[in-house]
Amino acid sequence: MNVADVLPALRGLMMRDGxxxxxxxxxxxxxxxxxxxxxxxxxxxxxxxxQLPQGAARVTIAGVGTYHAAYDAPLGRASGKxxxxxxxxxxxxxxxxxxxxxxxxxxxxxxxxAQGVGVAVDKINAxxxxxxxxxxxxxxxxxxxxxxxxxxxxxxxxxxDVFVANAGVLRAGSVKDLPVKDLDFVTSVNYKGYFLCVQAxxxxxxxxxxxxxxxxxxxxxxxxxxxxxxxxxNGAYAGSKFGGIGLTQSFAMELVEDGIKVNAVxxxxxxxxxxxxxxxxxxxxQYLDSGKVPGAKTFxxxxxxxxxxxxxxxxCTTPDVMKAIYYLMEQAYETGQAIPxxxxxxxxx
Ligand SMILES: NC(=O)c1ccc[n+]([C@@H]2O[C@H](COP(=O)([O-])OP(=O)(O)OC[C@H]3O[C@@H](n4cnc5c(N)ncnc54)[C@H](O)[C@@H]3O)[C@@H](O)[C@H]2O)c1
Numbered sequence: 001m002n003v004a005d006v007l008p009a010l011r012g013l014m015m016r017d018g019x020x021x022x023x024x025x026x027x028x029x030x031x032x033x034x035x036x037x038x039x040x041x042x043x044x045x046x047x048x049x050x051q052l053p054q055g056a057a058r059v060t061i062a063g064v065g066t067y068h069a070a071y072d073a074p075l076g077r078a079s080g081k082x083x084x085x086x087x088x089x090x091x092x093x094x095x096x097x098x099x100x101x102x103x104x105x106x107x108x109x110x111x112x113x114a115q116g117v118g119v120a121v122d123k124i125n126a127x128x129x130x131x132x133x134x135x136x137x138x139x140x141x142x143x144x145x146x147x148x149x150x151x152x153x154x155x156x157x158x159x160x161d162v163f164v165a166n167a168g169v170l171r172a173g174s175v176k177d178l179p180v181k182d183l184d185f186v187t188s189v190n191y192k193g194y195f196l197c198v199q200a201x202x203x204x205x206x207x208x209x210x211x212x213x214x215x216x217x218x219x220x221x222x223x224x225x226x227x228x229x230x231x232x233x234n235g236a237y238a239g240s241k242f243g244g245i246g247l248t249q250s251f252a253m254e255l256v257e258d259g260i261k262v263n264a265v266x267x268x269x270x271x272x273x274x275x276x277x278x279x280x281x282x283x284x285x286q287y288l289d290s291g292k293v294p295g296a297k298t299f300x301x302x303x304x305x306x307x308x309x310x311x312x313x314x315x316c317t318t319p320d321v322m323k324a325i326y327y328l329m330e331q332a333y334e335t336g337q338a339i340p341x342x343x344x345x346x347x348x349x
Contacts, residue, residue, distance in 0.1 A: 001037055004151050006064055008159040008204045009045045012211025013052055014069045019080050020212065021069035022106060023158025026058070034060040045210045067158070075104030077326050082157040084108045084150070086140050086197060087167030089116030091273040092222055095318035096164055096325065098124050101132040103326075108153040110138035111167070140167045140193030146200045159208050162329060163201045165194045166222040170275065172234045172286070183236045190240035191247070194221055198251050202260060209259030216259050218329050221248055222321070223264040225342045241266075245338045252336030261335040265324040268342035269306055271315040312343030 011020050035051040037044060052059060060066040072080040078100045085100070087093035088109030097107040101124050109124075111117040117135035124133035134156055138149035153160060169189045171182035198219055205217040226234065227241030245264055252262040269276065276283045277299075284299040286292075293305045307313050324339045340346040 001039060001041075001061075001064060002151065003064060004147075004154045004204055005207070006037065006044055006048075006061055007067070007154050008207035009048055009211045010052075010059070010061070010067065011069075011158040012208040012215070013045070013048055014057070015212040015215070016069075016071055018214070019071065020159065020161065020208065020215070021071050022080070022082065023067040024070055025065050025155065026068045028060055028066040029058070032056070032058045032060055032066060034062055036062045045207070048211070072104065077103040078162070078329070079104035081105045081161040081329075082108070082153070082159055083162040083164065084110055084153055084160055084201070085164040085166055086110045086138060086193075088135075089113045089120050091275055092267070092270060092318060092321065093164070093166040094120045094123075096166060096222075096321065097133065098127065099318065099322050100162070100164075100325075101128045105132070105162070106157050107133050108156070109133060109135045110140075110149050110153075111135070112137070112139045140165075140197055141188040143196050143200070146196050150200050150204065154204060160201055160204050160217070161208075162218045162220070163197065163205075164220050164222065164325070165197050167193060168222065168224075170234070170237045170283075172237065172283075174233045175235050178236060186236040186240050187243075190237070191243045194244050194247055198247070198255075198262070202251075202255055202258065205260045206255075206258035213259065216261055216332060219251065219255075219260060219262045220325055220328055221262075221264040223248070223266045223338060225266050225268050225340060225346045227264070228266055228338065228340060228346045228348075248338060249336045256335060261328065263328045263335060264338040265321055265328070266338050266340045266342065266346065267321050268310060268316040268340075268345050270317070271303055271306075272317065310343040310345045314343060316341055316343065 033053045057069045083100045083105045085093050085097040088097045089111035101107045109117050114137040121133045121135040136149040136152045139145040224241045226238040227245050231238040248264045284302050287302050293302045296302045320341050
């Protein structure tokens with residue numbers, strides 16, 4: 001039997017004081033209860049509930065492994081939660097994962113850049129210790145890759161409490177001549193990738209909810225201000241992000257019955273991240289070279305031009321985004337929302 005079909009249920013049943021444990025795969029000591037599940041077991045939660053000894057903290061699932069339930073002392077706003085962050089190798093994704101780990105979460109950084117993700121994981125573990133971070137290779141645009149990566153996360157931690165759908169790409173250009181391959185690329189990562197991630201993670205969360213019905217789990221998409229208002233000569237990106245909000249609202253309606261809240265955070269421009277500031281490939285370089293900003297001669301000129309569009313006259317930072325993420329995680333009475341974090345550049349009616 002697949003770990004993703006069993007461990008989230010086991011984790012839910014081992015809830016203590018309203019929190020789910022991490023499940024650590026350990027060697028058998030011989031004394032623990034062995035649970036046997038038929039390959040075609042129609043209701044894993046009911047069967048586990050029937051066979052699991054009261055208060056067990058260690059159990060063997062025949063054909064799957066022996067698991068120990070680890071409960072963490074409170075550490076911060078994400079204490080003991082298992083979080084997956086896609087696109088975690090750099091930029092917003094890395095900083096979001098690092099902040100969640102600092103606040104007590106166990107984070108899986110999932111990225112198509114497997115080498116970059118290794119470096120990012122080492123940095124977080126050096127900062128936080130306790131093996132808070134792990135990395136998995138994942139291409140969000142490929143359903144098999146997403147499922148396999150989430151299987152690895154479940155094998156490592158037992159389930160998923162928070163899924164941050166952050167991986168995103170941008171290919172700017174006019175509708176009059178943007179190559180179709182650029183449209184396909186942006187759509188496959190930003191729109192289809194988000195769909196595939198939710199399709200793979202929702203059953204894991206639903207199983208936890210079936211075993212621990214009082215608990216809520218979070219899917220949070222890192223969308224963009226370009227998902228709320230159009231973006232000139234950037235239609236492929238803005239369209240993919242508008243579509244992401246349609247998915248967010250629809251998933252929110254459907255997944256509420258599984259104890260899953262689905263929301264989006266829509267940041268303004270993040271100038272400190274590599275998307276803008278990479279000296280060779282970043283947007284400052286691209287906009288300067290293409291003459292997109294009239295009269296601009298330096299990166300600073302480009303930055304000032306865009307900052308002038310923001311009532312608060314600065315770019316978005318990860319601490320700004322984290323306040324929205326923690327709000328969504330802590331707010332028990334909100335789903336299907338898209339929260340702007342734009343310094344006033346986008347105002348909701
Ligand atoms: N940078 C900004 O100004 C800004 C503003 C608003 C919203 N956003 C959004 O925030 C998110 C992160 O942006 P960023 O600036 O940190 O970008 P970034 O380019 O710095 O990082 C993106 C990460 O996603 C990974 N990635 C790309 N394609 C992937 C795929 N198919 N599967 C898995 N991982 C993949 C990359 O390897 C990279 O590590 C994106 O969704 C973006 O649209 C960014």
